[in-house]
Amino acid sequence: MTLGRRSLVAGLAASALAWEARAALGSAGTLAGLRSRLKGRLILPGDDGYAAARRGASFSPAEDRHPAAIVQCADESDVARAIDAARTASLAIAVKSGGHDVLGECTADGGLVIDLGAMTRVDIDAAQQTATVQAGVRSGAFTAAAKPFGLAPVLGCNPGVGVAGLTLGGGLGWFLGTHGAACDNLIGADLVTADGRRLAVSARENPDLFWAIRGGGGNFGVATSLRCRLQPVTTVLAGVVGFRGDPGAFLRFYRDFMARAPDALAVELSISAGATPAILAICCWSGDLDEGQRVLAPLRAFDKPTVERIGPVAYGDFAGRAGGGAATGNLFWRGGSLDRLSDEAIGRLAEIAQAGPRNLSIGLGHYMHGRICAAPVGATPLVRQPGQLSYFLGAGWDAPAQAGAAMDAVTAAVAALRPVSSQAAYINYLSTDDESAVRAAYGAANYARLQRLKDRYDPANLFRLNRNVRPSFSRRTG
Numbered sequence: 001m002t003l004g005r006r007s008l009v010a011g012l013a014a015s016a017l018a019w020e021a022r023a024a025l026g027s028a029g030t031l032a033g034l035r036s037r038l039k040g041r042l043i044l045p046g047d048d049g050y051a052a053a054r055r056g057a058s059f060s061p062a063e064d065r066h067p068a069a070i071v072q073c074a075d076e077s078d079v080a081r082a083i084d085a086a087r088t089a090s091l092a093i094a095v096k097s098g099g100h101d102v103l104g105e106c107t108a109d110g111g112l113v114i115d116l117g118a119m120t121r122v123d124i125d126a127a128q129q130t131a132t133v134q135a136g137v138r139s140g141a142f143t144a145a146a147k148p149f150g151l152a153p154v155l156g157c158n159p160g161v162g163v164a165g166l167t168l169g170g171g172l173g174w175f176l177g178t179h180g181a182a183c184d185n186l187i188g189a190d191l192v193t194a195d196g197r198r199l200a201v202s203a204r205e206n207p208d209l210f211w212a213i214r215g216g217g218g219n220f221g222v223a224t225s226l227r228c229r230l231q232p233v234t235t236v237l238a239g240v241v242g243f244r245g246d247p248g249a250f251l252r253f254y255r256d257f258m259a260r261a262p263d264a265l266a267v268e269l270s271i272s273a274g275a276t277p278a279i280l281a282i283c284c285w286s287g288d289l290d291e292g293q294r295v296l297a298p299l300r301a302f303d304k305p306t307v308e309r310i311g312p313v314a315y316g317d318f319a320g321r322a323g324g325g326a327a328t329g330n331l332f333w334r335g336g337s338l339d340r341l342s343d344e345a346i347g348r349l350a351e352i353a354q355a356g357p358r359n360l361s362i363g364l365g366h367y368m369h370g371r372i373c374a375a376p377v378g379a380t381p382l383v384r385q386p387g388q389l390s391y392f393l394g395a396g397w398d399a400p401a402q403a404g405a406a407m408d409a410v411t412a413a414v415a416a417l418r419p420v421s422s423q424a425a426y427i428n429y430l431s432t433d434d435e436s437a438v439r440a441a442y443g444a445a446n447y448a449r450l451q452r453l454k455d456r457y458d459p460a461n462l463f464r465l466n467r468n469v470r471p472s473f474s475r476r477t478g
Contacts, residue, residue: 033085034069034071034081034082034085037081038071038073038074038078038081039073039074039075039077039078040071040072040073040074040075040078040118041071041072042069042070042071042072043069043070043071043072044068044069044070045066045068050070053070053072053113053115054066054067054070054107054113055099055107056096056099056100056101056104056106056107057098057099057100057160058099058100058104058329058330058331058332058333058394059104059329059330059331060104060330060331060332060403060406060407061403061404061407062104062332062407063103063104063107065104065107065108065109066109066110067094067107067108067109067110067111067112067113068091068110068111068112069085069091069112069113070112070113070115071085071112071113071114071115072115072117072118073114073115073116073118073119074118074119075119075224076190076192076198076224076225079114079116079192079222079224080192080196080198082112082114083114083192083194083196083222083462084196085112086111086112086462087194087196087460087462089112091110091111091112092108092110092111092112092462092464092465093108093111093112093113093114093462093463093465094106094107094108094111094112094113094114094465095113095114095116095165095218095222095463095465095466096113096114096115096116096117097116097117097135097136097162097163097164097165098138098139098160098161098162098163098164098165098166099117099162100158100160100161100162100165101165101466102333102334102335102392102428102429102430102431103431103432103433105433105465105466106165106465108465111465114222116134116135116136116162116164116222116224117136118136119134119135119136119137119224119225120134120136120137120141121133121134121137122134122137122141122142122145124145124146124149124151124230126149126151129151129229129230129231129232130187130227130228130229130230131145131146131151131153131227131228131230132225132226132227132228133163133225133226133228134224134225135162135163135164135222135223135224135225135226136162136164137162137163137164138159138160138161138162138163139153139155139156139158139159139160139161139162139163139166139319140159140160140319140320142155142163143155143159143315143316143319143320144316144320146230146316147314147315147316147317149230150232150234151230151231151232151233152175152230152231152232152233152234152315152316152319153182153185153228153230153231154171154173154175154179154180154181154182154184154185154228154229154231155167155171155173155174155182155319156171156172156173156182157173157174157266157268157282157365159319159320159321163182163226163228164223164226165218165428166182166428167182167183167186167214167226167228168183168213168214168215168216168217168218168223169183169215169217169426169427169428169467170182170183170214170215170380170382170426170427170428171183171428172366172372172390172426172428173266173366174236174266174284174286174319175231175233175266175286176266176366176368176369176370176371176372177261177262177263177264177265177266177369177370177371177372178231178263178264178286178287178370178371179231179371180371180372180374180375181215181372181380181382182228183213183214183215183380183382184214184371184372184375184380185228185229185230185231186213186214186226186227186228186229187202187203187227187228187229188200188201188202188203188205188210188226188227189201189202189210189213189223189225189226189227190223190224190225191206191209191213191220191221191222191223191224192221192222192224193220193221193457193458194221194457194458194460194462194463198224199221201213202227208453208456209221209453209457211380211381211449212381212449212450212453214380214381214382215380215381215382215427215442216381216442216450216453216469217427217466217467217469218463218466219450219454219458219463219466219468219469220453220454220457220458220463221457221458221463222463233286233315234314234315235289235312235313235314235315236284236285236286236312236313236315236318237283237284237285237289237292237293237296237310237311237312237313238282238283238284238285238310238311238313238315238318239282239283239308239309239310239311239313239318240280240281240282240283240307240308240309240310241280241281241283241299241300241305241307241308241309241310242278242279242280242281242305242306242307242308243278243279243281243302243303243304243305243306244276244277244278244279244306245276245277245279245303246350247271247277247279247349247350247353247354248346248347248349248350250279250302250303251341251346251349251350251364252343252346253302254267254269254281254341254364255341255346257298257299258367258369259387261295261367261369262287262291262295262370263287263369263370263371264285264286264287264291264292264295264370265283265284265285265287265292265295265296266283266284266286266365266367267281267282267283267284267299267365267367268281268282268363268364268365268366269281269282269362269363269364269365270282270361270362270363271349271353271361271362271363271364272353272358272360272361273352273353273354273355273356273357273358273359273360273361273362274353274354274356274358275354277353277354278306280307281299283296283299283310284318286315289312296310329396330396330397330398330403331394331395331396332394332395332396332403332406332407332410333392333393333394333395333410334392334393334394334410334411334414334431335363335390335391335392335393335425335426335429335430335431336390336391336392336414336417336418336421336422336425336426336429336430336431337388337389337390337391337421337422337424337425337426337429338388338389338390338391338417338420338421338422339385339387339388339422339424340387340388340389341389342420344419344420345417345420348416348417348419348420349362349364349391349417351416352393352413352416352417356409356413357395357405357406357409359395359396359397359406359409360393360394360395360406360409360410360413361393361394361395362391362392362393362413363391363392363393363394364389364390364391365389365390366388366389366390366426367387367388367389368384368385368386368387368388368389369386369387372384373385373386378445378446378449381427381442381446381449381450382427383424383441383442383443383446385422385424388422388424388426390425390426390429391417391429392429393410393413393414393417394410395407395409395410414431423437423440423441424440424441424442424443425437425440425441426441427441427442427467430467433466433467433468435468435470438467438468438469441467442469447469450469451469451470451471451472452472454469454470454471454472455471455472455473458471459471459473
């Protein structure tokens with residue numbers, strides 16, 4: 001892709017949109033009223049901190065957006081006021097928790113960003129083995145808070161990811177085989193809806209919304225806090241083993257190894273491209289430690305390892321530093337799912353790894369097995385297909401001039417994997433907002449149910465910067 005004039009024009013256009021929307025807010029008196037009523041901070045273009053506040057965790061020209069206003073919320077009353085201001089001014093709303101959205105939709109040109117990053121309270125109820133966390137809490141911080149109680153939350157694999165965004169999109173991680181997804185361990189939430197109502201959501205209160213937010217994303221409101229079930233996990237057998245060599249041979253081994261894997265095992269792969277690709281297998285065994293040593297023995301014996309650091313470790317320490325998720329900084333990444341690790345998929349992944357530039361990496365994991373597959377069909381919007389895996393492709397850079405080549409490499413790799421990719425992609429990795437792709441990710445029955453709830457709670461589609469469930473009327477009116 002070519003940067004330069006195209007990026008300059010796009011940046012000027014984005015800035016013009018932001019200032020135009022800011023003027024609309026100001027002319028109606030909305031902005032002045034909002035600032036005076038906030039407990040948190042309102043940041044506008046030109047203010048100190050605006051440049052940093054508008055960025056997500058990963059940043060590329062594709063996510064270089066200029067919102068009209070950023071509200072750094074102190075509590076749910078700030079969230080409600082921000083929603084009201086955006087609705088009054090007809091501004092798109094972007095919700096930012098950890099900022100890891102694959103499409104960068106935690107920010108918006110000319111829109112209003114509801115930044116929850118300052119809402120970081122964690123309350124642990126050790127007796128009930130539950131926790132209440134505000135929506136700005138990151139996964140690593142949540143895990144660290146639960147550790148002293150001998151408990152662990154069910155989250156993803158990247159400690160930097162926001163708990164709220166991860167859970168609303170499903171949440172696949174180290175415990176998927178033994179404790180299911182993050183959304184399976186959600187027992188309640190506080191939600192601010194498009195009309196400003198503050199609703200308690202659980203199996204007993206607003207159960208329709210409780211179903212929807214366990215995998216349906218941010219389509220129905222802004223979650224300000226979550227109540228989660230914790231698991232009594234203290235020590236795990238975990239770490240990393242690495243190899244260099246033929247990625248195809250290793251992926252064939254990995255396919256067979258995971259097909260026999262007990263529920264307690266999760267293995268996430270990170271493959272760095274190059275003539276002799278580096279392969280890292282990040283492992284977490286959450287069962288009996290002696291049994292884990294036997295289960296992991298074939299992986300350790302696959303070839304002479306370049307690195308091997310697997311042993312008993314406190315889960316909180318492992319999960320606080322473990323890899324397996326997208327990196328941060330200057331990064332362009334896209335993801336998807338594979339119904340299975342077929343020979344054709346392995347061939348394409350191996351070719352990408354061996355032919356790609358050195359700054360290109362491949363992540364592969366979230367192997368669907370065990371507890372996560374035991375939920376009845378339709379129990380949540382999250383689709384659970386045994387044997388399915390998730391993948392991501394990412395490339396980073398240091399100098400701005402390197403961005404175009406890095407983005408082109410990822411785009412080419414994604415195109416190479418598209419013919420073997422699942423139509424029902426994991427929603428947190430779904431790298432398009434195309435309506436047909438969102439429908440396929442949820443399946444016809446789940447999507448129809450989600451759409452009925454969208455019609456009820458957000459008929460104007462105020463919350464559309466996500467993997468959007470369109471209100472039914474939008475298909476008729478365009």
